[in-house]
Amino acid sequence: MMKVLGMALAMLMSTSAMAEFTGNIGVTNDYVFRGESQSNEDMAFQGGVDWTVDDRWYLGAWASSVDFQDGDEASVELDVYGGYVWDMKQGTTFDVGGIYYAYPGANSSLDYDFYEIYGGGDHNFGGTYNPTIGGKVSYSPSYFGDQGDTFYYELTGSADIVYGFGLNASWGYLDFGDSKKQPRNSYTDYKVGLTKSIVENLDAELAYTGRNDSSSLTSDRWMASIAYTFD
Secondary structure (H helix, E strand, O other): OOHHHHHHHHHHHHHHOOOEEEEEEEEEEOEEEEOOOOOOOOOOEEEEEEEOOOOOEEEEEEEEEEOOOOOOOOOOOEEEEEEEEOOOOOOOEEEEEEEEOOOOOOOOHHHOOOOEEEEEEEEEOOOOOOOEEEEEEEEEEOOOOOOOOOEEEEEEEEEEEEOOOOEHHHHEEEEEOOOOOOOOOEEEEEEEEEEEEOOEEEEEEEEEEEEEOOOOOOOEEEEEEEEEEEE
């Protein structure tokens, strides 16, 4: 999977004149993924690049610092992804693709690296508040740490509110199948966030997130982030 996405990314870069390029860099007080801190509840630095062709095909890469406090050498997460978007007009789009999560430097016996395939869609209602709702399903045959088959179901929503602020929310359910190493209980996670554009291309977010199986790294918490987008 990683090799296929890497080859596709190289091909798109070679035809960059036909594609649109964007990038982003940012920092957050805590990198939380599906309700669990990936940075030991500490600051994380992040950034990525994206290429799109005809507003349909896309490829990208994104990285973040991580800290699993497991004595291993992994300090970076690198995601490579690609997919295709159908624009059905009247505000409805569908998206299918794949993503590979890599952790350079991690001991191979930990089986951190994994991939997912996904499909979903969203609908924008337009109007004053520009509300959007969406849904997505992701599947991995061998989740992080070789946890076996998993499905992640996600519902999202967003809207513009007042004075340039935006509101977004998400709810997810991670369904573990037969674990290869140790039993894992399925869980739900959620996030509610407030966004604001500070200046052109510079955006900030304040969010509250949590999971239903609370622990030191999955307890309810506030997150704050700021990111700059360039093209």
